Each structure stands twice: as structure tokens, then as C-alpha cells.
Amino acid sequence: MFKEVFEGQREYFRSGKTYDIEVRKSIIKVVRKKIIDQESRILEALKLDLNKSEQEAYITEILPVMNEIDYTLKHLSKWGRKKRLKGTLFSPFSSYYTIAEPKGQVLVVSPFNYPFQLTLIPLVSALAAGNTVILKVSEISSHTGRLLVELFGALFSEELVFCTDVDPSGFDDLFELPYNHVFFTGSTRIGREIYCLGARYLSSMTLELGGKSPAIVHRSANLKLAARKIVWGKFLNAGQTCIAPDYLLVDRSVRAEFLNLLIEEIKSQLNSALDNEAYGKIVSEKHFWRLVGLLEREKVFYGGGHDESTLKIEPTLVEDISHNSRLLSEEIFGPVLPVLYFDDDGDGDALGNKVLDVVGRNPEPLALYVFSEDRFFVDFVVNRVRAGGCCVNDVLVHLLSVDVPFGGRGSSGLGSYHGVHGFLAFSHVKSVCRTPGWFDLSMRYERGSLSKFVKLLKKFKGW
Structure with a gap:
């Protein structure tokens, strides 16, 4: 056909x-x-x-x-x-x-x-x-x-x-x-x-x-606004968005405060998610059970509930993830958000390299998100972490401008x-060169030593 x-x-x-x-x-x-x-x-x-x-x-x-x-x-x-x-x-x-x-x-x-x-x-x-x-x-x-x-x-x-x-x-x-x-x-x-x-x-x-798009949260960030934007971007369409934050990389010094802010935002934006008519569902039973399977033997910090009859899974936060967990190797593509941490010891270059080390464990992501008011840290992440696109202090919005190219690199x-x-x-x-039928340059047919024209050109250009 x-x-x-x-x-x-x-x-x-x-x-x-x-x-x-x-x-x-x-x-x-x-x-x-x-x-x-x-x-x-x-x-x-x-x-x-x-x-x-x-x-x-x-x-x-x-x-x-x-x-x-x-x-x-x-x-x-x-x-x-x-x-x-x-x-x-x-x-x-x-x-x-x-x-x-x-x-x-x-x-x-x-x-x-x-x-x-x-x-x-x-x-x-x-x-x-x-x-x-x-x-x-x-x-x-x-x-x-x-x-x-x-x-x-x-x-x-x-x-x-x-x-x-x-x-x-x-x-x-x-x-x-x-x-x-x-x-x-x-x-x-x-x-x-x-x-x-x-x-x-x-x-x-x-x-x-696709790929595993990180959202990096530095201690200098506006944490409340960062939590609001991350919750919106991650759980939009029940997490089934190719540029959704796939995992968080959070400054350990703000762990407790930021986790509490994330939970507050989930409750505010998606209250009673399993019964919320405005909250999306997983597209099929196959994808639903794949996501449920990803949570087996993981430490669920918040959420984790699911309803087979509606194919809904609660917004879920996961901590203490082992390095061989599928949550860190597979694109999640659902409402499950692993939270990892880094330590800021005050050395800017060392901190940047710690972030590079974590993000670099996976192929280049489709999107990169960084929340910080530290200009040095932002510049380091934006310039050194390879990704298809990037947002600073926001998520997903680089997709919205018709003027801005959208695409990935490598595996994304x-x-x-x-x-x-x-x-x-x-x-x-297509490149086009149109020459008048009467024009010809005799120099092109010369063989042997350099022509006067080429000698003058070399002198003029300083070659």
C-alpha cells in the first residue's frame, strides 16, 4: 500500500x-x-x-x-x-x-x-x-x-x-x-x-x-519559585514530556527546605492527584506497569500511589537511589522524580566538575535546567554541560518561542x-553561481608559474 x-x-x-x-x-x-x-x-x-x-x-x-x-x-x-x-x-x-x-x-x-x-x-x-x-x-x-x-x-x-x-x-x-x-x-x-x-x-x-534531562538546583536559587516551576514542568501531562526534568540534582545544604517546598507545590498544583480530573493519565497499561515497576525496591519519599482503573500514578519523589537503579539509566517518561544531591564546598571549579560528573554518566540530554543566582555557576553549567537546549531558572519554556531552534544532540x-x-x-x-555568457578569465587556463594576478593577490592579502 x-x-x-x-x-x-x-x-x-x-x-x-x-x-x-x-x-x-x-x-x-x-x-x-x-x-x-x-x-x-x-x-x-x-x-x-x-x-x-x-x-x-x-x-x-x-x-x-x-x-x-x-x-x-x-x-x-x-x-x-x-x-x-x-x-x-x-x-x-x-x-x-x-x-x-x-x-x-x-x-x-x-x-x-x-x-x-x-x-x-x-x-x-x-x-x-x-x-x-x-x-x-x-x-x-x-x-x-x-x-x-x-x-x-x-x-x-x-x-x-x-x-x-x-x-x-x-x-x-x-x-x-x-x-x-x-x-x-x-x-x-x-x-x-x-x-x-x-x-x-x-x-x-x-x-x-529524549534522554535524562537534569534540573540542577543551587543553594543560591529562589527555592520556592524553582519548586513551583519544576513541579509544573515535571508533572505536566503526567510526566510524559520528552523535555520534562528527568531527575533533580540538588545542593545538599538546602535538601530539607527544598523537598518540603516540592511537596507543598505538588499539593497546591495537583491536590489529590488520583481523583483530580485535571491531572493526566498514563497513555496505556503497558506504560503504566513499566512505571510502577520502576518504583519497586526504591525509597519513595513522597507519593507512589497508583490506580490501575484510571491509569493514574501520583506525583512521586524518590531518594537514596543506587547507582545501578533503572531510575538513573532509563528515561522515566512519567510522574516519578528521583532526587540526587551534590555538596558545595565553596570551590567553584570543583563544584562545577561534581555536577559534570553526575550529568555525564548518561548521554547528552534533550534539555538542561539550572536554578541559581550565582552567575559563575550558571555560566559553567550552561557552557560545559552538553545538551540539546537549556533553561536558566525555568523549565520547558525554551520550546515555546517559534524563533528558537529546538532539537537534541547525540542520543537525544x-x-x-x-x-x-x-x-x-x-x-x-542549493548554491547557485550565474555568470554572463560573454565573460571569461584567461588566467584560469594558464599553467606553470604563478600569474601576475595571483602574485598581486598574494601580496595584497599578505599570504
């Missing part, structure tokens, strides 16, 4: 219908209108899949997509223009420029945790760049997936956008095609497999993966997107 769709999209792309910027804008405007018209159904699907409240679903799913669409429509003409570049003395009458051309047939694979946002934003970027798209939505967040298949099936011809929620048994057919670009959001394990499959055709890749991802960065991820920037 997918091969026939792919061949149809190839012919459609070769027709040149996607090259016109105004055509691309009209396509994106159709998507925008459909979102507005179907907003209530989108919110309902997200509620059924992840128990997202109307507020959370709108703020984390619909709003980012609408911002991305409006920003793209405003700037797309500029992105699609020629970019003039400086020439060279060897061809003084030539003009140099770049053009962003579509890559062609692309595959976008979206995850279950933000099934609307993480499907629509890369789709908008792919369409803005002039590509045809095969769109694989998550079969785990099934209500949202089925809705997207229905909406895109009615909105687009298969030659432009084909949307499927095929389960893993159909993956082989889907991934064994020579896409010009693959955009995948999901786990590092699956990302590696897709990278290997794409290597057969030398497909370019954007991989948005490859490439970035949002705004112009998403447009460029799905584009090939």
Missing part, C-alpha cells in the same frame, strides 16, 4: 505543483481553518487519550501549532526568496545566491505524548518547504490518531499528504521506501533503528528523541526545527 502512495506522491512532486510559495500558503491556511473548525473534537480526543484538561490541551497542543502556522504564513515568502551572497575576484561579473528547494518525498513520524502538536508542527514545516508527506501518527494515542487520519483524509489528496495510524506490524512496508527526508519524534531506541533504515537510501534525518536527537529552522530541515539549500 505505502509503495503505491509513495509513487503517486513522487509523480505529484515532479509535476512542480508544490513549488509555488502562494500554493504552499493556501495549503497551510486550509490546515489552520480545519483546526479552528474541529477544535472541540481535538480537545475531546486528547482528553480520551491522555486525560488532558481543556486548559492543558489548548496550551500545550493547539496553541503552539497555531503560533507555528501564523508565524510560517507571515515569513514564508521571505524564507523562499533567493539569498544573495558575495562573489569572488576570480569571477567578478558572476552573481552568487542560494535557494531553498523542497527535498521531495518526506516521512513524518509522530509520538503518543503530544499527538497533535508533534504531528502538526513538523507537517506545517514540511508543507511550507514544498514537500509531499507520508504522515505516521501514533496508534497508541488512538483517539487522536484516528481523528487526524480522518481529517487529513478529507482535507488532502493522497498525492500531497497521506496519513496513517498503522500499528507496528506494518512498519516494514512504511520504512522501506527511499524518502528524501525522515522526521521522527520518539524514543532513542526506535530512532536508532530508523536511522539505520534511512541509511540505505542516504535519507537526511531529523530525530527528536539530530537536527532542529521550529520556525525557519523547521523550514530549512525540510529544504535543500
Whole structure:
């Protein structure tokens, strides 16, 4: 099935219908209108899949997509223009420029945790760049997936956008095609497999993966505000956020005070979480029991309760974790927050190296959070800890700006997107040199010793 769709999209792309910027804008405007018209159904699907409240679903799913669409429509003409570049003395009458051309047939694979946002934003970027798209939505967040298949099936011809929620048994057919670009959001394990499959055709890749994102809390931080932001960012969507703080690294001198502040914030923001209608659920029984299993033989400092009937797990804090614990080696992806500690003995460099030692036990995280008013400490962490992105005295908000590239490095991802960065991820920037037919430089044909022109150039440049 997918091969026939792919061949149809190839012919459609070769027709040149996607090259016109105004055509691309009209396509994106159709998507925008459909979102507005179907907003209530989108919110309902997200509620059924992840128990997202109307507020959370709108703020984390619909709003980012609408911002991305409006920003793209405003700037797309500029992105699609020629970019003039400086020439060279060897061809003084030539003009140099770049053009962003579509890559062609692309595959976008979206995850279950933000099934609307993480499907629509890369789709908008792919369409803005002039590509045809095969769109694989998550079969785990099934209500949202089925809705997207229905909406895109009615909105687009298969030659432009084909949307499927095929389960893993159909993956082989889907991934064994020579896409010009693959955009995948999901786990590092699956990302590696897709990278290997794409290597057969030398497909370019954007991989948005995960990792163990630390939140580092220094004693100089505004502890109350740090606790409030960390609790919000960690337990949003029941912890099923790729850039959620995966563990805390806290200055031991403020341990008792900060733990009490965390508990106060959990009670304030998520009171009676198991019965709280505004608190999210785990997406499936498989993921629910995986998370429950992570807590076995661990010292739960706060929380730990769970309800199989609703797939909810309380916001949970864990201390005294052994170095071989799965909590420290696996991405948690749920409402469980391990708390580790470091000692500040007053030596700035030594302190920074202690933090580096702990964070460096895992591959580069997708996000890094540091809470501190100590400028030296902040600068050391920001400049020395390798991560996809970073927030100082906040969490998650670096994802919100359409101007700011979002992406990982190493095991947490490859490439970035949002705004112009998403447009460029799905584009090939072609270099062009145009020379008048009458111009020729005889020097280029000379052999042997240096020409007078080259000797003058060396003297002028000081080479």
C-alpha cells in the first residue's frame, strides 16, 4: 500500500505543483481553518487519550501549532526568496545566491505524548518547504490518531499528504521506501533503528528523541519559585514530556527546605492527584506497569500511589537511589522524580566538575535546567554541560518561542526545527553561481608559474 502512495506522491512532486510559495500558503491556511473548525473534537480526543484538561490541551497542543502556522504564513515568502551572497575576484561579473528547494518525498513520524502538536508542527514545516508527506501518527494515542487520519483524509489528496495510524506490524512496508527526508519524534531506541533504515537510501534525518534531562538546583536559587516551576514542568501531562526534568540534582545544604517546598507545590498544583480530573493519565497499561515497576525496591519519599482503573500514578519523589537503579539509566517518561544531591564546598571549579560528573554518566540530554543566582555557576553549567537546549531558572519554556531552534544532540536527537529552522530541515539549500555568457578569465587556463594576478593577490592579502 505505502509503495503505491509513495509513487503517486513522487509523480505529484515532479509535476512542480508544490513549488509555488502562494500554493504552499493556501495549503497551510486550509490546515489552520480545519483546526479552528474541529477544535472541540481535538480537545475531546486528547482528553480520551491522555486525560488532558481543556486548559492543558489548548496550551500545550493547539496553541503552539497555531503560533507555528501564523508565524510560517507571515515569513514564508521571505524564507523562499533567493539569498544573495558575495562573489569572488576570480569571477567578478558572476552573481552568487542560494535557494531553498523542497527535498521531495518526506516521512513524518509522530509520538503518543503530544499527538497533535508533534504531528502538526513538523507537517506545517514540511508543507511550507514544498514537500509531499507520508504522515505516521501514533496508534497508541488512538483517539487522536484516528481523528487526524480522518481529517487529513478529507482535507488532502493522497498525492500531497497521506496519513496513517498503522500499528507496528506494518512498519516494514512504511520504512522501506527511499524518502528524501525522515522526521521522527520518539524514543532513542526506535530512532536508532530508523536511522539505520534511512541509511540505505542516504535519507537526511531529523530525530527528536529524549534522554535524562537534569534540573540542577543551587543553594543560591529562589527555592520556592524553582519548586513551583519544576513541579509544573515535571508533572505536566503526567510526566510524559520528552523535555520534562528527568531527575533533580540538588545542593545538599538546602535538601530539607527544598523537598518540603516540592511537596507543598505538588499539593497546591495537583491536590489529590488520583481523583483530580485535571491531572493526566498514563497513555496505556503497558506504560503504566513499566512505571510502577520502576518504583519497586526504591525509597519513595513522597507519593507512589497508583490506580490501575484510571491509569493514574501520583506525583512521586524518590531518594537514596543506587547507582545501578533503572531510575538513573532509563528515561522515566512519567510522574516519578528521583532526587540526587551534590555538596558545595565553596570551590567553584570543583563544584562545577561534581555536577559534570553526575550529568555525564548518561548521554547528552534533550534539555538542561539550572536554578541559581550565582552567575559563575550558571555560566559553567550552561557552557560545559552538553545538551540539546537549556533553561536558566525555568523549565520547558525554551520550546515555546517559534524563533528558537529546538532539537537534541547525540542520543537525544539530530537536527532542529521550529520556525525557519523547521523550514530549512525540510529544504535543500542549493548554491547557485550565474555568470554572463560573454565573460571569461584567461588566467584560469594558464599553467606553470604563478600569474601576475595571483602574485598581486598574494601580496595584497599578505599570504
